[in-house]
Amino acid sequence: MKEELIKQIVEKVMENIEGCQENSIEIPVEVSARHIHLSKEHMEFLFDSEDQLKVLKELSQPGQFVYDKRVTLMGPKGVISNVAILGPARRDTQVEISYTDARTLGVNPPIRESGALENTEGLIIAAGVRAINLDQGVIIAKRHIHMTPKEAEALHVKDGQHVKVRIKSQRPVILEEVLVRVSEKYKLSMHIDHDEGNAAAYQTGTVGEIITKLRCSPPL
């Protein structure tokens, strides 16, 4: 019993005091507004040809951008117009909205990682005088952090891991179960949706920090 107690004491002490360092790298936070990724086929159906769409703006993740055209989403209960189309084209059309949007549209999307579209609802996607009856593809994007392998190493996290992130703001919240996504192609940035941003009183420039156990070096 005493030995177990001592072991626990040593662990707690190592976690908490003297010579231990916190992960204090600040992560830029971005709020992802509702948007759609279109398949090449759907792009061609709505706009005749992919060439009709031009790049309007580059996004923070290298190679990602917003097109200059917009679509309208129609659900059983309501309509949301002026929805951004992100590029490049994807294999499957994917609609990313918030709970607030879901209520407006009258759809019931699950929280999913990008690309995991099985057993999701669809809706109507319209542009000009053309409409697509999307069978599936409406999700609430699971909050996540993009980072390079080097950044992952510095933050002591791995691809696919879930972490807690404290959003430092006027109305601070700790978001649990935040997915870590690591790739050489990424740039350090946390993506949350408008509901999460509003809950944390997000403003441009708001940052987050991963909450981890303290790391001691050298051990006591």
Add this chain to the structure above:
Amino acid sequence: MKEELIKQIVEKVMENIEGCQENSIEIPVEVSARHIHLSKEHMEFLFDSEDQLKVLKELSQPGQFVYDKRVTLMGPKGVISNVAILGPARRDTQVEISYTDARTLGVNPPIRESGALENTEGLIIAAGVRAINLDQGVIIAKRHIHMTPKEAEALHVKDGQHVKVRIKSQRPVILEEVLVRVSEKYKLSMHIDHDEGNAAAYQTGTVGEIITKLRCSPPL
């Protein structure tokens, strides 16, 4: 140095292991939709007389209720209709909205405790063919927990204290700086707004728990 270290170790151990108990009382969480509290004067102006308003539904806090009439809010950028009026009448008219609503209306409310309306913006409140130019009173309600003195004692918290609350849901978040409000008239319930509810994937029946340091009894 060693003495200080030992003191810290003892503290950490007492906080963390053996014979220590967590606060595990579950707190019912309610999402407050946008609403307005009207002064008697404004009620009479909009509806001729307070008697024109009937109680539609009692709320969770004893003595609080929703009236059977609604108002429309108009800001510089947009309009939100069908806004609930909560009773009884207050000394000052107070509009409680979310960041999402604030953006729709084009107003910039601060996060405030109920009743703290100095230096806040106003907007137009309309009902039927009457409108009030409210000078001030638009706030985003600071998240809070109502409880009785007995519940406060059981939870080891005091009136006016701020606590962290973990919302237990499919998309868990820890809300920091949650105000504790204690009164014999209250019933245990945490109030958050729609943004906070959506961020936590709130559903009817969702509960929260206060995150506190562990308490040891008897001390080691």
